Structures are given as structure tokens and as C-alpha cells.
Amino acid sequence: MIYLDNAATTPIFPEVTQVIADTLTNQFGNPSAIYKMGKEAKRQMTTARKQIADVLNVDSNSLFFTSGATESNNWALMHMAKKSKELGYGNHIVATAIEHPSVHDVLEHLETQGFEVTYIKPNKAGEITVQQFEQASTDKTMGWVAMAVNNEVGSILPIENLAVKAEELNYWIHVDAVQAIGHDIIDLSSLPIDAFVGSAHKFNGPKGIGFLVHRPKDDKLAIKPLLHGGGQEKNKRSGTENLPYIAGMATAVTLTNDTKEDRVGQDENLATYLYESLDVAGVTYHRNGNTNPAQQANHIHNLWLPETLSSQLLIKADLKGIAISAGSACSAGSIQPSRILQAYYPDEPERWVESIRISFGYQTTKDDIDALINILN
Ligand SMILES: Cc1ncc(COP(=O)(O)O)c(C=O)c1O
CATH class of the missing domain: 3.40.640.10 (Type I PLP-dependent aspartate aminotransferase-like (Major domain))
Structure with missing residues (x-):
């Protein structure tokens, strides 16, 4: 997994x-x-x-x-x-x-x-x-x-x-x-x-x-x-x-x-790798959230993938053994458009249902990101 x-x-x-x-x-x-x-x-x-x-x-x-x-x-x-x-x-x-x-x-x-x-x-x-x-x-x-x-x-x-x-x-x-x-x-x-x-x-x-x-x-x-x-x-x-x-x-x-410095560095490296890999693979995406990257955490990423229904992508990822989310865990079971994305993008309803969340932990590796990118293109 x-x-x-x-x-x-x-x-x-x-x-x-x-x-x-x-x-x-x-x-x-x-x-x-x-x-x-x-x-x-x-x-x-x-x-x-x-x-x-x-x-x-x-x-x-x-x-x-x-x-x-x-x-x-x-x-x-x-x-x-x-x-x-x-x-x-x-x-x-x-x-x-x-x-x-x-x-x-x-x-x-x-x-x-x-x-x-x-x-x-x-x-x-x-x-x-x-x-x-x-x-x-x-x-x-x-x-x-x-x-x-x-x-x-x-x-x-x-x-x-x-x-x-x-x-x-x-x-x-x-x-x-x-x-x-x-x-x-x-x-x-x-x-x-x-x-x-x-x-x-x-x-x-x-x-x-x-x-x-x-x-x-x-x-x-x-x-x-x-x-x-x-x-x-x-x-x-x-x-x-x-x-x-x-x-x-x-x-x-x-x-x-005790490991916070390593963690901060790891999150940062993985975030850089994620966006570089998306670009290299030619994936069309827009980052959701604050437009200033300095105001975005390096461990939680939310991407709008136009014309890709997040509910379908989640199932595709699951079949490949990859766990990602379309929003908060509490609303993941029910495929409701995200209240948070509605607050950010009130005039872009497609964005509410075509976005995925990717979040890193201490065990995350670049190979995990490669596997995800593979199913996005
Ligand atoms: C920002 C935030 N607050 C509160 C909670 C709820 O935490 P707990 O599962 O401990 O009740 C969560 C869990 O998803 C969360 O992400």
C-alpha cells in the first residue's frame, strides 16, 4: 500500500x-x-x-x-x-x-x-x-x-x-x-x-x-x-x-x-519532487489553497485536475494500491463537494469535485510519488 x-x-x-x-x-x-x-x-x-x-x-x-x-x-x-x-x-x-x-x-x-x-x-x-x-x-x-x-x-x-x-x-x-x-x-x-x-x-x-x-x-x-x-x-x-x-x-x-529538522527537510524535498514530477510528466493541474507557496504547508497538497472526477480517480488509485483523498476524511465516505474548496473557489464548481489531496508522512518516499504520477498521466 x-x-x-x-x-x-x-x-x-x-x-x-x-x-x-x-x-x-x-x-x-x-x-x-x-x-x-x-x-x-x-x-x-x-x-x-x-x-x-x-x-x-x-x-x-x-x-x-x-x-x-x-x-x-x-x-x-x-x-x-x-x-x-x-x-x-x-x-x-x-x-x-x-x-x-x-x-x-x-x-x-x-x-x-x-x-x-x-x-x-x-x-x-x-x-x-x-x-x-x-x-x-x-x-x-x-x-x-x-x-x-x-x-x-x-x-x-x-x-x-x-x-x-x-x-x-x-x-x-x-x-x-x-x-x-x-x-x-x-x-x-x-x-x-x-x-x-x-x-x-x-x-x-x-x-x-x-x-x-x-x-x-x-x-x-x-x-x-x-x-x-x-x-x-x-x-x-x-x-x-x-x-x-x-x-x-x-x-x-x-x-x-526530536526529529523535527529532518521532517521539515523531508517534507520540503518531497514537495519539490512532487511538483517537478507533475511538470515532467506533463500533468495538467492547478494547486488549490494559498497562491503564495510560502503560506502552504509542505506536507498537504491539494490539486485541481481539470476534467478528472476525484471520486473516479480515488477508485483508480485504490485499485493500484494508492491511498489518496478528495477532501477531509470525515466527508470522504460521502462524495459531497468539499465545503473548503467551495470557500476558496465559490465560482468554480468543477474544482470542488475534480481535486485530490495528497499528504505526506515520515514514511513517504519519492517512489510513492512516482507511483501516484503514473496514474495521473
Ligand atoms: C484540523 C483538524 N481538526 C480536528 C480533527 C479531528 O481530530 P480527531 O480525529 O482527533 O477528533 C481533524 C481530523 O481530521 C483535523 O484534521
Whole structure:
């Protein structure tokens, strides 16, 4: 199998599988138990939390373990919106129109609950700018929402500048960084981001585990419990912790961080090779996303192949043992035109159904790209 769909999920690092197996076998104590086994499990969990917090450069007290990014996005957004409305800060949120459904659908739900949301579409150049966010803000605005890297087209959003401006204007900011972590580790120490979300299976860890970093600039927005019960996660998310996966996630993020320079170089080389090979093979394509290559991630590529239905190409690729995608994994099962491509190219409906996503991981090679190019011409 030639796997070019790493934005959907990534293969697990062998070292991570080993840590999970060891923890499952040898560390099955409940971290809440007060005897030695429990204390050891708790110690391993504290170490894992610290490892992840150190990579992101945040206080480990602000890091909560969750079942993944969908939960983290739901938890933080619902809380921040409701609490800030309750405090009388307003009822308006500015968000990009290209968020993952785990953000977008929460915002649409909030719109049914008395909130107003302005969705920022990419401009003609495919950019989302701080200026657009500022212009869309009103005296009712409470917060801004922007992802770090888009999961369908790979556009890089200006989260540093958005975070600084949001702080200046007294808004909270929520950042879904799922597709950035693993390729570009974000140092949060100097970034005034209130809520920051990651998911282990996008950086070679297990599925079903993720985190939320919540450290609001405004103390009144301190996170409220998501689940009530045994009081785990500082009373905010009760339920016996999934220690094997927590330890696996910590190992994955540490390995990713340790090899980040190699990864950045590899992504860059593969991206150059992909576009050179497309040109050499004479494939007709247009790159979707930001027109400025510097604002495009090197690990997620979205190509419009005129007159090639992506649904048919996906099947052809599958028959040759190549996994690619036509959009986000969550909508891949149902062949709906991509909401993200609609936001980028509102007047080009053919582009919504004739585009494919190719995404690289640590295991991707030039041979994988050659195999893909072979089926494109
Ligand atoms: C940008 C982005 N946010 C959130 C998610 C959801 O992550 P999870 O699978 O951990 O719920 C994904 C996964 O596709 C994603 O790409």
C-alpha cells in the first residue's frame, strides 16, 4: 500500500506501539489508587503530561487529556462562547470558513443558541488575513477562531499575528493546531493563545487520544468541567485516564520534536519532487489553497485536475494500491463537494469535485510519488 493520506491519519511509530504495549501490560494500576501501583501509574501520567507540555512550551497545569481534537474543540469552544456571553462580553465570534467540522459544526450549533458567527472566506489570493478578522469584528465580538494549518488544502494561517491582535483587542482566540503538530512544532510560550488543540493520531500516535491546552488570558474564562464524576483531570474531565495512550502520545510528540529538522527537510524535498514530477510528466493541474507557496504547508497538497472526477480517480488509485483523498476524511465516505474548496473557489464548481489531496508522512518516499504520477498521466 502506498499511503499518501497522512492528513487523515498517520501510521504509528514502532516506539509508540512499544510504549503502549509496555504500559498496558506492566502499568495497569489506576492512577487514582493510593497504593504503590496507582502512584506509579500517576507518576507516569505526570511525566507524560510534562513531556508534551515541554515540547509545546506551556505550563503542564494548562494541558488536559481528551479523546481527541473533536472533543477538545467542542469542549473549549462551547465553554468559551457560553461563559463569555454569560459575562456580558457579547455574543459574536469571528471564525474562518475553512475550519474542520469539529469546529465549524460547533459554531453552527452555537448560532442556533443565540450566538452570531462571521465566517471569513479566503480572499482571491487564497489568504485569510488579520485585517479580515479585524474588519469583521464588532462591539459584540468575544473571540476569534482560526486553525493553524488547513487539513484539506494545507494553507498556513497567520496564527501568530492573529493571536497578538486578538490580545490587543481583548478577544480570546481558539486554535486547532491538529495538522501543524508533527511537521511544525509550535512554541506556545510567547503566543497569547487561549485554547490550543492537538490529536495524537495525526503525529504518529494512537487514535482516540488528544489534548486541549487551555490558559485563558482572562481568568474568568477558566475551563468548566466537561464530564462530572471521579474528579480526574483536575475535576474537569472525569473518567479513568487512558494511560497507555497518554504515554504513547507523549512518546510520539517527543520523537516528532526530536526529529523535527529532518521532517521539515523531508517534507520540503518531497514537495519539490512532487511538483517537478507533475511538470515532467506533463500533468495538467492547478494547486488549490494559498497562491503564495510560502503560506502552504509542505506536507498537504491539494490539486485541481481539470476534467478528472476525484471520486473516479480515488477508485483508480485504490485499485493500484494508492491511498489518496478528495477532501477531509470525515466527508470522504460521502462524495459531497468539499465545503473548503467551495470557500476558496465559490465560482468554480468543477474544482470542488475534480481535486485530490495528497499528504505526506515520515514514511513517504519519492517512489510513492512516482507511483501516484503514473496514474495521473
Ligand atoms: C484540523 C483538524 N481538526 C480536528 C480533527 C479531528 O481530530 P480527531 O480525529 O482527533 O477528533 C481533524 C481530523 O481530521 C483535523 O484534521
